[in-house]
Amino acid sequence: MSDDAGKTSCAEFQAQLPELIGSGADAKADPHIQSCELCRALLADLETIAEAARQLFPVVEPPEELWEHIESAIKSEEEETGSDDSK
Amino acid sequence: MPRSRLTSPTPEITPNVLDETTPAPAQPAKRVTFARAAPPDPAEADALTRAQAGDHHAFAHLYSLHKRRIYSLCLRMVGNIAEAEDLTQEAFLQLHRKISTFRGDSAFSTWLHRLAVNVVLMQLRKKGLSLTSLDEAMEPTPEEGPGRSFGAADLNLSGAIDRLALERAVADLPAGYRLIFILHDVEGYEHNEIASMLECSIGNSKSQLHKARLRLRDALRAESTKEARP
Numbered sequence: 001m002s003d004d005a006g007k008t009s010c011a012e013f014q015a016q017l018p019e020l021i022g023s024g025a026d027a028k029a030d031p032h033i034q035s036c037e038l039c040r041a042l043l044a045d046l047e048t049i050a051e052a053a054r055q056l057f058p059v060v061e062p063p064e065e066l067w068e069h070i071e072s073a074i075k076s077e078e079e080e081t082g083s084d085d086s087k
Numbered sequence: 088m089p090r091s092r093l094t095s096p097t098p099e100i101t102p103n104v105l106d107e108t109t110p111a112p113a114q115p116a117k118r119v120t121f122a123r124a125a126p127p128d129p130a131e132a133d134a135l136t137r138a139q140a141g142d143h144h145a146f147a148h149l150y151s152l153h154k155r156r157i158y159s160l161c162l163r164m165v166g167n168i169a170e171a172e173d174l175t176q177e178a179f180l181q182l183h184r185k186i187s188t189f190r191g192d193s194a195f196s197t198w199l200h201r202l203a204v205n206v207v208l209m210q211l212r213k214k215g216l217s218l219t220s221l222d223e224a225m226e227p228t229p230e231e232g233p234g235r236s237f238g239a240a241d242l243n244l245s246g247a248i249d250r251l252a253l254e255r256a257v258a259d260l261p262a263g264y265r266l267i268f269i270l271h272d273v274e275g276y277e278h279n280e281i282a283s284m285l286e287c288s289i290g291n292s293k294s295q296l297h298k299a300r301l302r303l304r305d306a307l308r309a310e311s312t313k314e315a316r317p
Contacts, residue, residue: 057273061158
């Protein structure tokens with residue numbers, strides 16, 4: 001757990017986290033993580049969320065009538081293009 | 088480039104073609120399997136060539152191959168079924184207009200995916216999700232600043248995330264956070280690609296993703312605390 005001196009270092013570490021994680025660096029290797037249980041738990045949670053995101057949202061079937069709307073819109077566009085071309 | 092999840096779904100029955108206009112009954116969106124890594128359809132290249140030459144049947148076949156992935160992408164990004172349907176329609180209309188410009192520099196599925204992302208982004212911008220709002224979302228609020236307390240370690244989530252709870256939490260994110268979280272963590276785009284698409288800095292993208300994950304962590308912890316109550 002962080003002591004008073006550690007709080008500053010938690011703030012600094014957490015301010016660097018977006019860049020640290022986003023750059024692909026090994027945030028677990030940061031010296032602060034080795035000594036701070038709170039930041040270690042935070043990092044573990046964020047990694048768990050990112051990992052879980054890859055399993056999220058199964059592929060969903062669109063409603064069947066959607067294709068009819070699309071083909072109808074395509075027809076309309078083609079008719080418009082055709083009438084423009086004939087002018 | 089998006090990660091390897093972005094491959095074609097399993098081929099399906101060709102939908103109604105242009106001269107078959109019998110209306111189908113309205114049906115709610117239904118969940119199907121996790122089919123992100125199906126092998127590419129060998130007939131796709133042929134359908135693509137024919138669709139580029141104006142063959143409607145071939146275009147219908149391409150729709151059948153890609154409709155689920157594009158619709159699912161739109162649904163994830165906007166979190167609303169009606170909007171996702173409109174955006175899917177717009178994406179395939181754009182595909183129809185632009186299909187002749189596809190030159191095969193990337194996989195067709197990747198090209199179409201990016202086209203659909205751009206359609207969604209354009210719509211979100213029309214609705215007011217501007218770079219300004221993204222930047223504003225970046226400003227730390229008192230509860231999100233670096234000095235924030237993250238609570239006791241025994242509340243950590245590791246290994247215990249309920250998928251449906253996480254999906255709900257993602258749906259509840261503010262639009263800007265959700266967008267970057269979906270693009271990066273779910274769809275697999277890199278920060279430089281997201282920055283280019285959203286016209287923001289790479290640092291913004293990283294920071295906003297981080298805040299999105301923090302919000303999700305809070306939501307999931309609140310949920311688990313709620314469930315733990317008698």
